[in-house]
Amino acid sequence: MAQFGVAAMLGAAFALVVGGVGAALFVGRVLAPAWTYLSTPSGLIGYWSRLGRTVGLGMLELLPVFAFVVATRTIAGALGGAHGPLEGVVWIYHAGVSTGWGFLILVRRVFAPDVPAIRIARLHDEDAKALYELLKTATIVAVAGWVVAGCFPNLGFGFPPALVTVALTGTVVAGLLGKALWSNATYIARRAQEVLSGQAGLDGAPGAVAYSVPAAAGLYLFLSWVYWLANWLERGQHELAGPIGGVFALLVLPVADRAGIEMIGGAVRSDSETADRLRHVMLGAWRSLIGVVAIYVIVRLWGLDLLVFAKGPGAPVWASTLFDIILTLLLGYLAWRLIRAALYRDEQAGDGGEDGDPMAPAASRLSTLAPLFRSILLVILSVVVTMIILSSIGVDIGPLLASAGIVGIAIGFGAQTLVRDVFSGIVFLIDDAFRIGEYIELDQGVRGSVEWISFRSLILRHHRGPVITIPFGEMKLVTNHTRDWVIYKMSFRLEPDTDPKVVKKTVKTVGQEFLEHPEHGPKFIEPLKSQGVLSIDDDSALIIRVKFKCYPKTQFILRREIYHRLREVFAENGIKFARKKVEVIGSSPLEASAAEAVLADEVAATSKPGDIR
Template sequence: MPYRSTRLFAALLLACLLSLPVASAMAQALPGTMTSGGGGEPAPTEAQAEAQTGPKAELQSLVDTLKDDQRRQNLIRQIETLIQLPADAVTVPRTAPAAAAAAAEEEGMLGRGLSELSEHVGELSGVLVTGIDQIFNLDRFWDWSVAVFSNPDYRNRLLLALGKIALVVAAGYAAHYIVRLALTRPRRALAAKEAIHPIFGWLLLLLRGALELIPIAAFFGAAQAVIVLTNMAPQIRLASVALIFAFVLSQVIMAGFTLLLAPKHPERRRIPLSDETANYLHIWARRFTYLAVFGLMGAHAAALLGLPLTVYGVLRKIVYLALAAMAVIFILQNRKPVAEAMRGPEDMPEEQRHKPMSRLRRRLAGIWHLLALLYVVAAFAVLILGIAGGFAFISRATALTLVALVIGRVMWILFDRLIIHGFSINPEMKQKFPTLELRANRYLPILSTVFHAAIIVVVGVAILQAWGFNAFGYITSTGGQRLIGTIISILIILGVAAVAWEFISLFVERYLKRLDESGQTNTRAKTLLPLIRNALLIVLITMVTLIVLSELGVNIAPLLAGAGVVGLAIGFGSQALVKDVITGLFLLVEDTINVGDVVQVGTQSGVVEAMSIRTIKLRDLGGNLHTIPFGSVDIITNMTKDYGRAVIDVGVAYRENVDEVIEVLRKVGEELAADENYKDTITAPMEIFGVQALADSSVTIRCRFTTKVGMHWAVGREMNRRIKNTFDKLGIEIPFPHQTLYFGTDQKGGAPAAHIVLEKAQAGEEPKPRTIHANADAAIEQAAEGGESVSPPPELRDQAEAKANAAKEEAEKEAEKAREDAGLPKKP
């Protein structure tokens, strides 16, 4: 069954269920006030029946009992049983009400409610026992039947009355049949028309309903005419009116269900129901209608014709019991379909599924049949007990229940719309306070839950009040006022705490936002303010919890004492933790480090990612996260505090002119400071300190840049790159580790030749003869392949030296040209 059809089926089921006791009460009450067209006396109601069973009836019953031997013996045995009972047991019925009243007064409203409930249960049990006794002891009904059929005069009057009633009913049926036959063509014409719009479809439905009411009106008119024209006794006339009313009421009800459900004509059905569901509802509507209307009206008519009032009361209670049993069967048969309709479709969006109304429907889906059964039992109890004003009570309670549910639903919808439109944030406010919408959405579900719970409580109290439970009385009592005051106080405390927390958060966020907009880098504030906010949150939660417990009546003094003892124990047992907290607090207050700084803590270095009151978290260059307790920190080196310094040590060969190198470094530094990418980063001109050290193989010259925080590494790398390129261009040697092999010289300065032997042959083998090439490189390559010793011929050695000298001269020329371009003097 589609979801919409299922929901409509559930609504129709609920409407039928709620109207069942009211219809039964109407069927009982209305005939008593109806008269025929010619007038007459009202029919005996239940109150009149009870009046007729007063002292006179009881005396007559006592006389009948004494005349009957069997009944007289039963009465004697009952009296003897009462005589044998103890005195206190006999006096219990007289003293019990007073004691119960006193106990109820002492116990308060709840005790009174339980006492009243106990009394009603006792009355219901008594009525059921009496009814069963009357059903199985039908002596009076048998006596009445014998008296009627044994008395020719009374029998003739009864048969005459039945004949007149049959004449009235036959005349009504004849008129009903003739008029219905005459309206066949108009009914078919309306049935053939198709609605081009839903509104026209409902108009056609109303026209068909009007045509269905015309034959019913004809039945009523013809039957009333026969009543007026015939000479009937008042009781017979009232009995006829009761049956006429039963027919008219049942036909009107069934005509409405037939038009609405259209079980045999699906094309005329205006509500989305399947054929099976429509026929199912139509069958059950017919069962309830005919049993309630004809059962109660038939018993009423029989009472008007002389049926004993006790038998009439039993018949009426049997009808009520049958209706209640049918209602129970009907509810249990439709438990699952209605529950599925209340839960909603399976593909419901997740956001819709978590709404309060959806959650409430899902919870009620599992217990709706229990509530419906409770309603049926309550209505049956009211009717079966014959409570004074029972019809008015059921009608009023049912109507007030429906009104309370409708008003509650309207309030629910209005509040949801108010939440959506009233708490929306305009774009300007979002831009000014970016997190305002997020915080508002955080509290909206809580606010919505509180208001929805309030609506449910108000509706529940109204329903309880409508059904006779003094819920308002409990609210206005001392205990109720105390409970409501406590709830309101707790809500106010929570509201004030939420407002205070939001003001704190708003202040922190606005302050940090101002820092970002002004370009200030107050990382201390960015670090301390969130920590202070979290500390205030802990304090706020603690205070609110203690105040709420105090409002609930809990003595918080032992809690405070226990908290002090626990805190002392924790302080002694967690000295390392206390040390971490105190050290971290002083580090934060002294502004030693902040989130985002590059620091070295002990042997670990990296960027400060997060800081708590106890630990610091560093992310190193390799991406590793180090968590270091403050208590284990001895030395902290902050490399990004206030400003940065790029210290550059440049090593040159001893042969280079130091003054010339310093001048080159100054020009390179000026070029770097004027670069577009670095001029805003470097905050001061480069400082050259001079010769820093005379190392083993180099002369070290030190210079320094002052930069913005964290930019000295980039400036240092760029300076090193430019120095290397410039020195290469100018021929300034940058020493690097190497070794010089010295073979010694003779007195004339000549050095012996270095002979290179490439060993490849096996031990004991003679070297292979070599081939002299015109090119020394080819000779050396061939010798290396053969594992021979190489001794280039003089002519090849001279060629190699000539090439080397030419390359050296070319390099010196290029260096001199670069020095001239740089404005440096020529080398001597």
């Protein structure tokens, strides 16, 4: 069979295998210290450091493969004709082994089952080991079938046995992968759902999408196997660029996703809620981008160039138009998501004055203006996107723009009240006259908490519940009761012989008690104090007034608590409230009694409920 006999042929084959493997082992042994250094970081390291170490390990592990190929080719050239019929198998041998070896190195570095400390893919240790072992088994079977099939034509058995061997090998590999998908379908769905929604479980839309992941992977595997097998049996050619390229693209996706997370985290470092929303939107855009790129690459590997089909020379008009519309809509949607994330503010309804949380802050000025800005930008963005789409489908937008200007002028003349409302609202908002959540009073006697601000009107919530809508153009005077601070004054009718100094001292003591109160103390800006005698009511009472300075919307609670406390303290210190009374002097006791009865009835008829008598 061989020039030097069968023994020489087998010896040459053995020397070829031992020489190549030995060279690879030697290079691996020399590089072992460097491999150990890169695979054992000291402490926790960041993503970019892990990525650098992963790439370094991959390069180191490729060097033994390179040494194997060089040694195999060198030994094959040195032995010359000793291989006999196996001389044609040398290329099949080292090409198959080096390709499978390189693929395993890529898989091992992406999943890092041996060095979890530098793993760049977001996988559990058990998942990484299981995926690597599965792909390792499939790769060994594929390489073995490739080498064995290459031996048949060179040993004189012809091409049909090789054809059948490769077909069976590919079927076995597809069966191994399919069996793994079938056995772990539920687990794969759960892991996919965790990636989609960040939590376990299979409820809602993310769960429905997660259920489809194993089915989609199984369908892709089946179609890839049918496509490859048909080409191999019909033409004897391997069409693996599409099937294997798709797998490579899917393997790179977790790495690209993690890289995007790290880049976005480095670009937006703030811990605010706005920064979190921006990071979420940017991450969604990044994932959409890498998803589109992966789809394009996979389709391109399957032999279809979507970009050339849509925008290349001779591309169909409908394809080019559809491409422009989809791209415009995607960019417009991304722009709107960014606008919403940047201008998002929680809707803060007013607390209705007395009954709400007095320490709840009103919305900031930006929070008040954010809804208006969002609405304006949404209109502008919608107009721009619509114009671009119309232009893409061949509509001349020049006349439309001219017509829009004329229509705008006509609407301006016909809707002067609406225009007045809009511009008045803009002026009020620029002046910062009120914000969402503040309690205001208008010149018409209307009062309430600002609940919402639209283009042309202000919506108030009265403290008793009704919702009031006032056009901005109807507003003249605005009184804001919840801006910065409030001074509240209370008057008391005391007996004429009351000592104002005693009252002042008593009020000061009560004011100090409230300042030290754990609940009411933080509501004060200046303590409760007496302003002395305000007036004398016809020698029947002293009108004493007290006041305090507090934060807006807290005066209602403080007023009630102060009144109750002062009543108790006044009673303890002998300070009495004055009653309204009338002194009648008559010529006789009977006349005096009659007149007194008449006046008493008049006083009773004119008295208001709640008067201290």
